[in-house]
Amino acid sequence: MEPLVLDSRTRLLVLTGAGVSAESGVPTFRGMNGLWENHPVEAVASPEGFDADPALVWRFYSQRRGGAADVKPNPGHDALVRWEQHLGDRFLLATQNVDGLHERAGSQRVVAMHGHLFRTKCADCGRKPFDDASVHPSGTVPRCDQCNGRLRPDIVWFGESLASEDLERIGDFIARKDGTRLVFLAAGTSGAVWPAAGLVDQVRALRGDTWLVNFESAANTERFHHFVQGRSGEVLPSLAT
Numbered sequence: 430m431e432p433l434v435l436d437s438r439t440r441l442l443v444l445t446g447a448g449v450s451a452e453s454g455v456p457t458f459r460g461m462n463g464l465w466e467n468h469p470v471e472a473v474a475s476p477e478g479f480d481a482d483p484a485l486v487w488r489f490y491s492q493r494r495g496g497a498a499d500v501k502p503n504p505g506h507d508a509l510v511r512w513e514q515h516l517g518d519r520f521l522l523a524t525q526n527v528d529g530l531h532e533r534a535g536s537q538r539v540v541a542m543h544g545h546l547f548r549t550k551c552a553d554c555g556r557k558p559f560d561d562a563s564v565h566p567s568g569t570v571p572r573c574d575q576c577n578g579r580l581r582p583d584i585v586w587f588g589e590s591l592a593s594e595d596l597e598r599i600g601d602f603i604a605r606k607d608g609t610r611l612v613f614l615a616a617g618t619s620g621a622v623w624p625a626a627g628l629v630d631q632v633r634a635l636r637g638d639t640w641l642v643n644f645e646s647a648a649n650t651e652r653f654h655h656f657v658q659g660r661s662g663e664v665l666p667s668l669a670t
């Protein structure tokens with residue numbers, strides 16, 4: 430197999446998904462068959478779901494907060510930290526994961542495209558999202574100090590737009606014209622959720638090299654030049670030269 434070369438002429442965009450946290454013990458979405466306690470994930474991770482039953486949504490996220498608080502980064506996270514140390518600002522990590530494990534492992538150039546599990550924001554007013562690990566399992570919904578509106582997790586739900594500054598940061602990295610060669614690597618993601626699933630095509634449009642590291646074939650596997658099948662915690666530490 431051709432190696433992933435990370436030399437001084439390379440800039441690397443990495444996209445991670447739930448599979449990268451799986452070896453830390455965080456369940457994936459497809460692993461739950463897209464269901465939580467028999468509710469489709471779209472029903473507990475959408476603005477419509479929150480309007481219909483905010484207490485149910487808080488129970489879902491309270492359980493997720495409880496589960497993610499106890500876990501530790503794994504060798505897949507650590508490999509990405511080493512790549513960043515080697516490449517500096519020629520590295521960018523776009524993660525769909527909301528668990529904060531990349532930051533805890535030591536990654537610094539991270540775009541949390543789908544938000545933050547341990548942050549809360551107001552559904553009604555413009556109050557800035559704030560750090561919050563509290564759980565609300567008992568059918569209660571926290572309220573905003575400023576407007577008494579409902580508080581919600583600072584997560585990008587289905588049907589919501591990703592933050593424009595996050596999309597710009599990724600787009601600028603892809604389009605950067607500094608003479609370096611663009612490489613894209615996606616790991617542990619089913620390639621089914623947009624716009625993340627389309628990054629491979631944005632990179633290919635600029636003739637970048639594209640790699641997928643995934644346990645199973647993804648929805649967009651055929652869009653990648655290289656597919657390495659396996660667990661990210663086993664593949665990533667020895668993939669790059």
Ligand code: BJW
Pocket residue numbers: 445446447448449451452457458459460474525526527543584585586587588589590591616617618619620621622623624642643644645646647659660661662
């Ligand atoms: C391992 C492993 C190991 C296991 N090692 N691998 C264009 C076309 C069609 C639809 C749309 C479109 N544009 C927008 C949409 C609608 C929608 C969408 O994509 N729907 C699809 C389901 C079709 N997208 C949106 O709504 C987005 N918003 C948007 O685009 O706004 C503008 C707009 C709106 C509406 C219409 C048009 C435009 C927002 C998407 C936000 C996603 N949010 C979620 C839930 C909230 C987060 C939370 O609570 O945590 O984020 S969805 C859920 O999926 C979560 C994840 O981040 C995301 C991706 O999942 P991921 O990471 O890929 O995980 P899995 O479980 O799916 O896969 C894990 C993979 O790992 C598997 O393949 C395993 O094999 C593998 N694996 N162990 C390596 N050890």
Ligand code: ZN
Pocket residue numbers: 551552553554555556573574575576577578
């Ligand atoms: Zn408010």
